Amino acid sequence: MRQRVATAVWRVLLAGGLVCGVGLLPWLTRTDPAYTVLKARSAEREPTPEVLDDIRRQLGIEGGPVQVLGNWLGGVGRGDLGQSWLSGSDVLPGVATALGASLLLMGVALLVAVVTAGAVCARTLRLGGQRRLGGRRRGGTGSAVLASLPEFLVASVLATLVGVQLGWLPALGWYGPQWTVLPALALGLPAGAVLGRLLDDLLPGAFAEPWALAAAARGLTGRSVARQAVRRCVPALLPNLGLFVVGLTGGAVAVEQVFDIPGLGRTTLQAALAQDLPVLQAGTLALVLLAALATGGARLAARLLTGPAVRDGALFSLHRPAPPGRLLPPVLYGAVLVVVAGVGLGRDPLALDTGQRLRAPSLAHPLGTDALGRDLLARVGHGALDTLLLASAISAAALLLGVLLGLVPRVAAPLVDTVNAVPPVLLALLVTAVVGSGAATPAFAVGAVAWAPLATHTAALLRQERATLHITATKGLGAGRAYLLRHELLPAVLPPVLRHALLRLPGVALALASLGFLGLGAQPPSPEWGLLLAENQPYAERAPWAVLAPAAVLALLGALAVTAAGALRRGPRGGRRPARPDSSAGDGGAAGDGGAGGARGAVGVVEKEAVVVR
Secondary structure, three states: OHHHHHHHHHHHHHHHHHHHHHHOHHHHOOOOHHHHHHHHHOOOOOOOHHHHHHHHHHHOOOOOHHHHHHHHHHHHHOOOOOEOOOOOOEHHHHHHHHHHHHHHHHHHHHHHHHHHHHHHOHHHHHHHOOOOOOOOOOOOHHHHHHHHOOHHHHHHHHHHHHHHHOOOOOOOOOOOHHHHHHHHHHHHHHHHHHHHHHHHHHHHHHHOOHHHHHHHHOOOOHHHHHHHHHHHHHHHHHHHHHHHHHHHHHOOHHHHHHHOOOOHHHHHHHHHHOOOHHHHHHHHHHHHHHHHHHHHHHHHHHHHHHOOHHHHOOEOOOOOOOOOOOOHHHHHHHHHHHHHHHHHHOOOOOOOOHHHOOOOOOOOOOOOEOOOOOEHHHHHHHHHHHHHHHHHHHHHHHHHHHHHHHOOHHHHHHHHHHHHOOOHHHHHHHHHHHHOOOOHHHHHHHHHHHHHHHHHHHHHHHHHHHOEHHHHHHHHOOOOHHHHHHHHHHHHHHHHHHHHHHHHHHHHHHHHHHHHHOOOOOOOOOOOHHHHHHHHHHHOOOOOHHHHHHHHHHHHHHHHHHHHHHHOOOOOHHHOOOOOOOHHHOOOHHHOHHHHHHHHHHHHHHHHOHHHOO
């Protein structure tokens, strides 16, 4: 009881600190709000001290931080979020309209993500109840490439090809349901690919559990077993799904920019760049509330799906030894990436040749040239140092911090809920509003939130692993917490979390690229990959290679990450192949006479452990 109270107090303190930070934005900002308002409303007036003091009194920010925070909290309590510093109109109606557009887009994008995740897992679901899963697993490169494609690039391609060239769907604006299709695809396809990879990582363990073996032995259809296997694995993924909800709402800035959608992300971006802090405060507060609802709903759904099995310690571990994946694909992808970066580093990324503008790939310029005649191979190669090294460092730090915090879920869960309210793009906007944009802004924004999915994944897996039968038996034999953590829990949890971190590596690179695309990170003439995409986006129809070059290396990075994650699967101890999932049901399963005894044994197991399925 005391631990629950302490956790609740800690959660309230963190949420209160975040809300107070939002309320203090006018006091924390690096620019004078009065000067910003004066230039927006009366550019011809001189910014004399008297004029600026009068504007501060009108805005209610003439006092110190306590007065600024008190005025804002008092307005929020009355349902008054203030007036825009630029237009003078009430903030609440505009933010509510933007939130409604973002929620609709998020809902359709989540549907696309779920369908995409199902497509990624389709082969495992189809073969899980029929085929022995002891062999090597194949496939996954296509989902890796899809997961690593920048959302803004997918949005641009869909808008240009499907919307403009083919004319099948509207590409710009926000006037009805059909306008949601293309942006929802741009958001949902990469997110669904990541979720599908995480689910596909858990499904083999579910299919190998006694209840699945017994169900197959009794003649249940593969579809029924697959449906229960998905239900068994989903609770471990629901916390990450909560992170996706906020990311698809406040983090959809680039997609909203491409499709001209008046959503919450675009509204907060414009407010941050224009220093319209009341609008930025209201948008951030809306995301905080949305994050609280999403994480609370995900936690409740996980509890309902798992049932009493966690409380009773009646689960089986989903993370069993599996044969390692093939080493050739990651070695091949890594070699190609190293060669591209190495050759590019030998060229000058800043050399201008206006006579070679937007040239197609050739022997002199293997990846073509950009709008200023600069060699794209050189810029991609030099950009690898800025993008890959920074993304790798952020991912390594996020993995370490995520695992450490995931081991103490009572401390980490409130932190995750707080960080969950601030997608990287929004955090970069807040940092920009306070200290301005710069090369360090993307690294700080992405690094500050990159650990949250890994900590959530670690805590969710540990919670289920602690409730397994073998942990309960080991405790009964007198094992202490240190022994359980070192010999049972960490060996089961670290491999999937490490694979998750590798899957997130392209996402970290994409987040850095997205911030560069929005102009919140590196500035020209830096060859950072996101900036390359932003610079060459206007020439996508005339010179598609200018956009495809940085997009291709990002996709190559995704393929490398996923195949490397598959190669990290640990084999069974002693070098033996893992037991076949249907071995307990006899050589022929339920189909032959020889499997009758195994079927009866499996039925006995599933009857004793029925709580797992319920």
